[in-house]
Amino acid sequence: MHSLQKITPCLWFDGRAEEAAEYYVSIFRNAKLCQISRYPEAGKEHHGQEPGTAMTVVVELDGQRFTLMNGGPMFQFSPAVSFQINCESQDEIDYFWDRLSDGGAPEAQNCGWLADKFGLSWQVVPTILPSMITDPDPEKCNRVMSALLQMKKLDIGGLKKAYAGP
Structure with missing residues (x-):
């Protein structure tokens, strides 16, 4: 039980x-x-x-x-509520992204967010992201955020490159 x-x-x-x-x-x-x-x-x-x-x-x-x-047609899902899936690797991000986005709304895909075929919103994010966006170095944070805002599905390699800088 x-x-x-x-x-x-x-x-x-x-x-x-x-x-x-x-x-x-x-x-x-x-x-x-x-x-x-x-x-x-x-x-x-x-x-x-x-x-x-x-x-x-x-x-x-x-x-x-x-x-x-x-419950019936009275209520619909909204992106105001989403579920985060914390992923250790790019393979894991790709796995969840590919399956959950299949049949979903392409226009809802942004910055790691997607809506599945039922309209439920998910965030498929790498576990390394929180440490990158809370780094005490504001330049690193800004670079990571700028890179993230240009992505649909999050790319760990791209985020790491932005974090490392020029």
Whole structure:
């Protein structure tokens, strides 16, 4: 039995929660589908969903649990909320970027951010970035930030080159 984490993000989908759960579990290597609850007949006049369709799907992605809920078309995802994936290597950045951006919105790709095919925003970032942008040398920080702002998918080599300077 898994103990509940204190805070669990709940993501609102319009009928595609089960599809999204399978999609995310297929992308993250340390992932599992944990639980599915289905809409009952009771309350149909309120929830408007067909009995038996997924109401909530709980997934675990790299140790973080998420609840995906089929709530209807009333609410949509916004880039104001995103999930960061901290990557150790360029290969890892490429892996997540390629899979999560597939079918997503190309216009939402900027500075390591992307929106997947469900409209959910992700930030695919190298673990070395925080130390670069908080370096006490303002010239290094400025060079890294200037390089980052020109990238869609983040490039560790380009960031390191900007950090090192001329």
